[in-house]
Amino acid sequence: GENVEQHPSTLSVQEGDSAVIKCTYSDSASNYFPWYKQELGKRPQLIIDIRSNVGEKKDQRIAVTLNKTAKHFSLHITETQPEDSAVYFCAASLTGNTPLVFGKGTRLSVIA
């Protein structure tokens, strides 16, 4: 089955700097890749997703890139702010009735 590896497990950046979180997946047939953000004590929420027919997607300060050949995808956060501090999870799935497989998470700390 699918296996998703996520790095780094913790990341500290200065406010205003960029943050990058990387994930690799094992099943070349996977083609849906969402990212969830979980603030302390709160539920995970979808922040951005990408499908395999797209190489990059942006939403304001957040972008996701996908390299299907190398089987990895990344989350990029620019101009980080303290409210970006959270745990971020990547996930992957096949299309159809296949559930998501999540990475182990990255704890991002933005230092003011």
Next chain:
Amino acid sequence: DVKVTQSSRYLVKRTGEKVFLECVQDMDHENMFWYRQDPGLGLRLIYFSYDVKMKEKGDIPEGYSVSREKKERFSLILESASTNQTSMYLCASSKPSAVTLGTQYFGPGTRLLVL
């Protein structure tokens, strides 16, 4: 606005007790999921359901069962709670899109402590 609720935020149970965790969603979603979240292990899928009375095992179903008698409600059952089931339990629901199971909306979580 999607609302997923869980019956308890915190639970303390004794080893060997039967434990019921309830999840309710109000958006007519077909799919519902139960995960457990442990530090350093991320979100691990226990069971999921595509429809009423349907269930599928996830990655870690041992020691758990589920029930989906109504579309809006998905229950997780610990038949005989053990200390290694102490964890945060998250429920989620989604409406399938044309190609995927759809965006998952999570409940607030139930933190279970088994003594």
